[in-house]
Amino acid sequence: MLAPTLGPTGGPVMSFDAARRKVEVLDDAATTLRRILGLGSPDLDIGAMLLRSTVWRLEQQVGDGGATAVVLLRALVEEGMRQIAAGANAMRLNDGIRRAADVAVAALRRQSRPVTGERSLAAVARTVMQDDDLAAVLGEMSYLLGADGHLQIESYVAPYLERQYLGGAHYGAEINSMYFYSEPERKRAVLAAPAVALLDKPLTEAAHAVALLEAAVATGRKGLLIFAPDVSGAALNVLVANHMQPPDKRKLAILAVKPKAVGDERRFALQDLSLMTGAAILGELGERTAQTARAEDLGAAQRVEFGGNNLVLTMEGARRGLIQTQIAELSGRLAQLPYDDEERPVLTRRLAALTGGIGILKIGAYHQPARDLRRAQAERAWKVLSAVQRGGVVAGGGAALLHCQSAVLDAAAQESETDCALGMRVLAQALTAPQRQILINGGVTAPAVYLHQLAELGAPASYDVTTAAVVDAQQHGLLDATDVLIAVLQAAVSGGAMMLSTDTIVYHRKPQQSLTP
Known part of the structure; x- marks a missing residue:
C-alpha cells in the first residue's frame, strides 16, 4: 500500500472514515498505517502491527522516511526468508545484517555534504511534500532561523501562505x-x-x-x-x-x-x-x-x-555576550536528544528566547482536510530540515542507499563466517529496493538498467523521475537528509531482524492496551 506513494510521482492515500462518513487525505506513512486495525488473521496481524510500530516511531523521531523504511524492510525480509529456507542460520544471518548496517551507515556519512543555502533546504523540503511554494518558504525559514529555530504554525480558512519573523x-x-x-x-x-x-x-x-x-x-x-x-x-x-x-x-x-x-x-x-x-x-x-x-x-x-x-x-546589547555559554550548553544538549524526546520543544523555545529568533508560518486552505494536510506536511518538513542542518544531505531518490551497496559487498567479501557474510549480502541487495521502487513508480520499464548505471557512476548520481534522466543530485537539488536516511536504515534493519529471528509467537487472550502504535 505504501510502496506506490514513494517518490515524487506518488500521491496521498485516501481513507474513508465510516463512523464520520468522511474521506481523510493521508500524506504520511505513519498515519496511513495507523488506520489499519487488523488484517483478519492473528498471524498476519503480528507482522502488520510490528511494521506499523516501526514506521510510527521512525516518523515521530525524524518526521519522514516511513515509506522508504517499509520498502527496505520488505526487501530485507523477503531475501532473508529465502536464505533461511535454503538452510542459512537465522541468528548468524541477523548478525551479518546488523554488521552490514553499520558499514552502510559509515558509507552514508562519507557521502554526506553540508547544506549550502536556502535552495538546498527547500529541495529537501520538497522530498516531504509536493508543494513547491510551501517548501520554498520552509527552506528560507530554516536557513534564517537555524537548526534549533522555533517555528509556530497558524492556520487560516482560505488559501494563504506567508511567514513572519519575530525578534526578541x-x-x-x-x-x-x-x-x-x-x-x-x-x-x-x-x-x-x-x-x-x-x-x-x-x-x-x-x-x-x-x-x-x-x-x-x-x-x-x-x-x-x-x-x-x-x-x-x-x-x-x-x-x-x-x-x-x-x-x-x-x-x-x-x-x-x-x-x-x-x-x-x-x-x-x-x-x-x-x-x-x-x-x-x-x-x-x-x-x-x-x-x-x-x-x-x-x-x-x-x-x-x-x-x-x-x-x-x-x-540590552551588552548582555548578548554573557548568554553565549548558556546558548552553547542548550544547543549541545539539544543535539544529543532524539527528535521525539519530550524535552526538545522546551529546549527549542528556550534557545529561541535567548537567541531572539522565532518564525511564524501562516498557511491556509478552503477545506479542513487540506488545512490539516498542509500543517502536517510543514511540521514533518521542519523536523527533517533541522536534521539536515545538523547532519547534512546525501543524494535523494533512494540513490544514497544504493551507493552504500559496494561498501557492504566489500565488507562481506572479507567476512570468513559463511552465514554472516550471507546476511551482509542480503542487506546489500535490499539497499537497491527504494531506488528500484521509485523507478517503477515513475513508469520506468527496465529499472535494472538504471540501477546498474547509478552504481557505476557512484555518489552523488541519482535518477530524476520528473525529467527521466540520471543527474548529479547535489547540482539538481535532489537531496535527502543524512540523519533521516540513517534512521530509516536502522529502523528497517531492527524490524527486519526481529521478523527473521522470531521463532515463537505468544498470543494474549486479553492483550494490554497501548496508547501508541
Whole structure:
C-alpha cells in the first residue's frame, strides 16, 4: 500500500472514515498505517502491527522516511526468508545484517555534504511534500532561523501562505490589570529601557510592592516590568495607583504580567530572563525577596512590549555576550536528544528566547482536510530540515542507499563466517529496493538498467523521475537528509531482524492496551 506513494510521482492515500462518513487525505506513512486495525488473521496481524510500530516511531523521531523504511524492510525480509529456507542460520544471518548496517551507515556519512543555502533546504523540503511554494518558504525559514529555530504554525480558512519573523524573547503571559496598557484601545503596553523585577512567588503585600518601586526608582529608570506568578490584592492596588498618576508626577510606568508557563518551564523562563536582564530571582529560588529588594537586584531591558497575551523582551546589547555559554550548553544538549524526546520543544523555545529568533508560518486552505494536510506536511518538513542542518544531505531518490551497496559487498567479501557474510549480502541487495521502487513508480520499464548505471557512476548520481534522466543530485537539488536516511536504515534493519529471528509467537487472550502504535 505504501510502496506506490514513494517518490515524487506518488500521491496521498485516501481513507474513508465510516463512523464520520468522511474521506481523510493521508500524506504520511505513519498515519496511513495507523488506520489499519487488523488484517483478519492473528498471524498476519503480528507482522502488520510490528511494521506499523516501526514506521510510527521512525516518523515521530525524524518526521519522514516511513515509506522508504517499509520498502527496505520488505526487501530485507523477503531475501532473508529465502536464505533461511535454503538452510542459512537465522541468528548468524541477523548478525551479518546488523554488521552490514553499520558499514552502510559509515558509507552514508562519507557521502554526506553540508547544506549550502536556502535552495538546498527547500529541495529537501520538497522530498516531504509536493508543494513547491510551501517548501520554498520552509527552506528560507530554516536557513534564517537555524537548526534549533522555533517555528509556530497558524492556520487560516482560505488559501494563504506567508511567514513572519519575530525578534526578541517571547513568552506567553497575561497582564495583571488593564490599567497597565499604554495603548488601551489596542490592548498594548510598551516600556522603553525599563528596570526588570523577576519573582518566583506571588506579589500580594503592599510593603513588598513599595520596596520594588523604591528599588526601581533608585536605578534611575522610568519604567518597571514585574514578571511574577501573580500580582494581586494590596500590592496590585499600590502598583496601579502609582501607574495612574499624571505623567508629570509619575516616577515609573509599570507593567506587571504573569507567565502562562508553570512548573519547570516557568522556572527555566525565570533563569533565562535572569541571564538576559541581569535581574536576581526574588523569592524562594533566590537569596533575596521582594520585601528586601535593592536596586542591584533588578535587571534591565532595552525594550518590553506586551500584546495579544505575549510578552516580548529585547535585551540590552551588552548582555548578548554573557548568554553565549548558556546558548552553547542548550544547543549541545539539544543535539544529543532524539527528535521525539519530550524535552526538545522546551529546549527549542528556550534557545529561541535567548537567541531572539522565532518564525511564524501562516498557511491556509478552503477545506479542513487540506488545512490539516498542509500543517502536517510543514511540521514533518521542519523536523527533517533541522536534521539536515545538523547532519547534512546525501543524494535523494533512494540513490544514497544504493551507493552504500559496494561498501557492504566489500565488507562481506572479507567476512570468513559463511552465514554472516550471507546476511551482509542480503542487506546489500535490499539497499537497491527504494531506488528500484521509485523507478517503477515513475513508469520506468527496465529499472535494472538504471540501477546498474547509478552504481557505476557512484555518489552523488541519482535518477530524476520528473525529467527521466540520471543527474548529479547535489547540482539538481535532489537531496535527502543524512540523519533521516540513517534512521530509516536502522529502523528497517531492527524490524527486519526481529521478523527473521522470531521463532515463537505468544498470543494474549486479553492483550494490554497501548496508547501508541
